[in-house]
Amino acid sequence: MSANEGTRAYDAVIVGGGHNGLVAAAYLARAGRSVLVLERLGHTGGAAVSTRPFTGVDARLSRYSYLVSLLPPKIVSDLGLDFRVRTRTISSYTPVERAGRPTGLLVGGGAERTRAAFARLTGGEREHAAWQRFYGMTGRVARRVFPTLTEPLPTRDELRRRIDDEAAWRALFEEPIGVAVEEHFADDLVRGVALTDALIGTFADAHDPSLVQNRCFLYHVIGGGTGAWDVPVGGMGALTDALAAAARAAGAVLATGHEAVRIDTGADGAEVAYRTADGEGVAAARHVLVGASPRELAALTGETPPEPAEGAQLKVNMLLTRLPRLRDPAVDPREAFSGTFHVAEGYDQLAAAHAQAAAGELPAVPPCEIYCHSLTDPTILGPELAGRGHQTLTLFGLHTPARLFAEDNDAARERLLASTLAQLDAHLAEPLADCLATDADGRPCIEAKTPLDLERDLRLPGGNIFHRPLSWPYVQEGTGRWGVETAHPRVLLCGAGAVRGGGVSGVPGHNAAMAVLEQQN
Template identity: 85%
Template sequence: MPATPAPQAPTGRPGPRPHDSYDAVIVGGGHNGLVAAAYLARAGRSVLVLERLGHTGGAAVSTRPFTGVDARLSRYSYLVSLLPKKIVRDLDLDFRVRGRTISSYTPVERDGRPTGLLVGGGERRTREAFARLTGSGREYESWQRFYGMTGRVAQRVFPTLTEPLPTRDELRARIDDEDAWRALFEEPIGVAVESAFHDDLVRGVVLTDALIGTFADAHDPTLSQNRCFLYHVIGGGTGAWDVPVGGMGALTDALAAAARAAGAVLATGHEVRKIATDGRSAEITYRTPDGEGTVAARHVLVNASPRELATLTGDTPPEPAEGAQLKVNMLLKRLPRLRDGSVDPREAFAGTFHIAEGYDQLAASYAQAAAGRLPEAPPSEIYCHSLTDPTILGPDLVEQGYQTLTLFGLHTPARLFEADNDAVREELLKSTLAQLDTYLAEPLADCLATDAEGRPCIEARTPLDLERDLGLPGGNIFHRALAWPHTQEGTGRWGVETRHPNVLLCGAGAVRGGGVSGVPGHNAAMAALEALGGPS
């Protein structure tokens, strides 16, 4: 695997001095921690961010992972849907996203010939694509009805994410659609998918939004797949997934700049080891390469997992979490040609390119992984950031036609890698790319660029790699199972509260956490400001 280059430049701001005291200390400089820091500092509060790594950004960073190659990739998280425009406006962020003209392309072989389903490029074109695949207009009409329903839910639910938590009954009343409530909140999503659609491929395309980062079957009685689906279709009130201009690091760079400009102190290379609190004030112990130190705070906001929070406070840890994905970054000399010659690769890869994600294929892969085996046909999806935003590539690469590919694999839980992470990673990567090759007219390996040392420009991360690199428990990108966006037993007013009155959770493991949203950071800042008496 290629060597990792030096991380993004550190903040350049001084760290805390011994016996310093702040209104708020934020543990972790990921995007949610930076959102919280910016809100609190703009409200006139003294704020210190302590980040373990040598740079801020957490999982929302851009790096040049391939030696000597001018390609700045969104290394871990890569698309934006759940970030409210309110946060961008409130914090005056210099940050933009671009929409993708193509939503998805899903290749398949039917009647012995390669074909596929292209969604996007206008209503007429999408309708014709459904008709070619299924032989009638029925599935497209069902598609329109189904996503009309999710669109109405999105319009009503998304604005609540930056408000105090509604109760379940309040959210149900706000949605005001009993059929939608039953389909999304009460019955396994598989029921709705099978009722609405008949084509196996169409069913699979719909179901994938319920499985990204979540290891579950369509009919899982816990409804973890429903919660995952909900957060994937409500973003921005539309469910659209957009490309961050300049890469994901552009967002966290803008957030860090906003926090610093408002007066927050960002201290990288400071690993928090302990939080001691009596509910009114707290003492935070941290470690640097030069030794240990302490700092006092009225409030502590923890931008880390609930498991890490329990470690820091000495509380009982929550149930173990488990990630279930393979993340692969690639740089290509050119996009590969497709076996389905009716589709331009520039369109197929501009949206989400689904691989081995038919409905029955997803069920088989889940069953195999649940039985302790790697899926025989690993499901995954790919998209090409540089088609929508070529600024992440150097001018010479753009001129030569280079492109990036980001692959996200499903149904590969952390437990499968425990015996030998390196060996299983290589085996899974090989079989995943082999699945992609079945839909290509030329091997992907022939299209891969090489770095300055002649190595293929490809890197892969398993759940165990993500746990090591980012502290994600079990590699879970949501830190733990996603929660419904309404009050539940033990949740507080904002969904960020803990059993310690002055310790708040501002990471992905908060209620309404997960994804690149900034929502937990915003909500923790609002809760802290309420406790502190508002702006100073």
């Protein structure tokens, strides 16, 4: 597509070729609509891409987003995607030192093994029984809420009736999640493991009265109706490659290197002005779907943008020559790192890190969680690396809001990375640095991204991976039937900032497409 072709008309122009934009494009094109996707970068996929970040190294890593939970099988089936996920037999491992000796909590590997792990850590059965009750509750909620994500928004009362569990409704929707965590669990480490799902990408305290942490927790435990987080076979780019192929096969035009710069709306449609390296162009459409953030949408329509809700995470990608040995002799590193490996995520540690960051300082004991993709899916490694036993590590740090990097992003990144890896090293029998592979130039295979790096690379406002605070999955003031509507009737939001957005789900893309098809039928 050339920028000099003049104005062309489409049924739908989609701004942003991330996974949600591609989902919308595929649905609309398969329904016989003419679709143009405008993507600023030279490739589609947005934050759900796989790249080879290390020079001369054949390891294709999920560079930004990395696990799948919220993607409905319905979308995979409807679009005929060649995409699979693999489950992780170990859910999590959390190391800790108790009574002067290294130990930890391994969740997974079978019911009896999990029960024994709780008993080993806590010396009794109470915490394991509480764990079963707590996640039995979230599982019941997940089975009732997850199917609604691709339906028109229910009202609050409708969702409450559908859940049909007043204790669960109070714990998840009305009281700060810290109340439920403290009521269920007594052990600090167990409390922390439970709380982490409320803090991934969300800077909040367990008792934040806004309940932003509850909304984060809800989306982390309802995926697939089970709350399981699975490994995308081939890496996250396998999903967006499949989506792009489905959209193209259905007739959608995917124009990379095309940056939307303005949206002009009218009663009968809209026009999207864009620019490329070759010049400028305009595309007319009956509907415009915006996969970018609400802040970017406001800039495109000439409105006052909302204040960015800053991100609060550190993302680190690594390639190792081998997995490091653990100080805890009871756990095999291949099991510990195949699930979510929690570091410095005790309940009190999480509270202290939040308080320190809220006071304007990088946490002295930064919490993070880590997992090894290649243990579950070695296809992301070239045959030579896999044969030599190389492994990947993905690290996601918590409680590091964008404001902490504003003065000197590079220096703050290095300080935070060093202190984060030091916390991991405290639980290893050998330094992680001894296990890092090197690239073709002899540099360690490790890269770190702060919220400001994500804002620069992906235009995430303030580095927020959800584009803005997550929303409850029911009708609220200002939301429409599908949760994608905007103040402009012909413009819909199909990105993570839509109601029921966030995470790699495709849900906003599906719902925006359904809204368009309803209006045009």
